[in-house]
Amino acid sequence: xxTIGTLRHAAACxxxxxxxxxxxxxxxxxxxxxxxxxxxxxxxxxxxxDQKSTLTVTLRDxxxxxxxxxxxxxxxxxxxxxxxxxKMVIVTRFPADQRGTAFMRWGYLPEKRRPxxxxxxxxxxxxxxxxxxxxxxxxxxxxxxxxxxxxERRLEDDEHRLLRVEEKDGATWYVVESVPKERDAPYSKRVxxxxxxxxxxxxxxxxxxxxxxxxxxxxxxxxxxxxxxGGAWVWKRVEVENVKTRHRSIFEVxxxxxxTGLRDRVFTERTLRRGLRD
Numbered sequence: 596x597x598t599i600g601t602l603r604h605a606a607a608c609x610x611x612x613x614x615x616x617x618x619x620x621x622x623x624x625x626x627x628x629x630x631x632x633x634x635x636x637x638x639x640x641x642x643x644x645d646q647k648s649t650l651t652v653t654l655r656d657x658x659x660x661x662x663x664x665x666x667x668x669x670x671x672x673x674x675x676x677x678x679x680x681x682k683m684v685i686v687t688r689f690p691a692d693q694r695g696t697a698f699m700r701w702g703y704l705p706e707k708r709r710p711x712x713x714x715x716x717x718x719x720x721x722x723x724x725x726x727x728x729x730x731x732x733x734x735x736x737x738x739x740x741x742x743x744x745x746x747e748r749r750l751e752d753d754e755h756r757l758l759r760v761e762e763k764d765g766a767t768w769y770v771v772e773s774v775p776k777e778r779d780a781p782y783s784k785r786v787x788x789x790x791x792x793x794x795x796x797x798x799x800x801x802x803x804x805x806x807x808x809x810x811x812x813x814x815x816x817x818x819x820x821x822x823x824x825g826g827a828w829v830w831k832r833v834e835v836e837n838v839k840t841r842h843r844s845i846f847e848v849x850x851x852x853x854x855t856g857l858r859d860r861v862f863t864e865r866t867l868r869r870g871l872r873d
Contacts, residue, residue, distance in 0.1 A: 629755035629771040636769070636789040636799035638750060643827035643853035645671040647873065650685070650848055652736055657841035664736065665689035669871065671857045678707045680747070682862040685736075686871055694718075697867045705749055716867035723864045732781040738844035739815055739835040743781055744806075752776060758786070767791045782814070783807050800828065813838050827853040 650666045665688040673679035680702045687696040695718035703709040713726045731743035753773040761768040769789040775782065784807045791799035804817040815837045822831035833846040860866060 627757065627760075627769070629757035629769075629773070630750060632757065632769045632771050632789050632799075633753075633755050633773065633787075634750055635796045636791065637801050640800070640828040641826060642670075642672070642829065643825065645669075645853065645855055645857040646827070646829065647850075647852045647855055647857070648829065648848050649688075649850040650846065652738060653845040653847075654738060655843045655845065663689070664693075666736075667871065667873075669857060669861055671859075671862065675704055678703050678709065680704050684862055684867070684871065695870065697871075699862060699864075699867055701862070702746075705752075714864060714867065716864075721868065723867050738846070739837050739842060740817070740844060740846075741781060744817070753785075765793055781808075783809050783811055822848070822851065824851045825853045829853070 646668070647670075648668050650668050652664045652666070654662045667686045667688055669684045669686075670681060671683075672681050682699070682701050684697060684699045687693045695716075697716040699714045699716075701712040703711065714723050715726045716723045731746070732741050734740070735742050735745055753775050756772045756774075758770040758772050761770070767790075769791065771787050771789065772784055773787060774784045786805040786807070787801055788803040789799055790802050800819070800821050802819055804819075806814045806817070808814045815835060817833060817835045819830065820832040822829050829851050830846060830848045832848075835844045835846075836842070861871065
């Protein structure tokens with residue numbers, strides 16, 4: 596190739612590189628940070644002012660044996676009123692011998708540094724008693740999810756790093772590593788997948804989480820499907836697998852209602868005793 600041909604070829608390659616660099620998705624991928632992805636695709640998602648739903652939890656061991664429980668869940672956001680973040684009541688519907696057992700939790704804003712208040716109602720004793728705060732690593736409803744996993748974390752609670760950006764199936768996928776800042780966290784890091792459809796950030800959601808233990812080895816995975824009800828984002832189906840034991844927990848959320856105007860009296864000891872009626 597002549598000198599002029601070489602220069603022309605180099606100029607063409609440079610032009611193509613510039614064009615690629617200034618493609619909208621390329622610019623977006625280059626500018627966005629891991630923290631921004633978490634903020635836009637997770638923390639900015641509106642769960643509504645309150646929710647009522649049915650939660651079915653199926654526990655499946657490596658041999659395929661299953662245990663199923665059904666709960667009715669009530670939740671309300673308080674947005675800092677009296678220091679409260681939210682309140683939640685979970686009432687057992689199935690199995691029959693546990694029907695009516697209820698758990699209530701009042702959660703406070705992280706900056707209040709106040710542990711949640713929790714109550715348990717046992718219909719066999721017809722009594723409500725306070726229960727101490729559980730270890731964050733304890734199992735939630737006997738599943739492979741821990742209380743730590745379902746607690747809302749602030750953006751500043753972790754160091755977020757964008758690992759890579761992928762384009763597939765007509766969407767942009769962001770893979771973000773989140774390392775907790777607290778020394779006693781049950782995980783050394785979480786690797787999270789976020790899917791942003793062609794429509795933009797409004798539809799971006801978290802679809803998968805990998806949890807790594809203190810030694811750095813993979814402990815469990817969580818795959819998430821979402822549903823949008825009245826503008827609010829709510830779980831539809833979640834599957835969690837312990838990679839060592841192959842035990843799985845499947846959460847299915849149905850009969851979802853949002854912004855129903857739940858009264859404060861729903862979240863009281865008296866209501867736990869009397870029972871909740873939709």
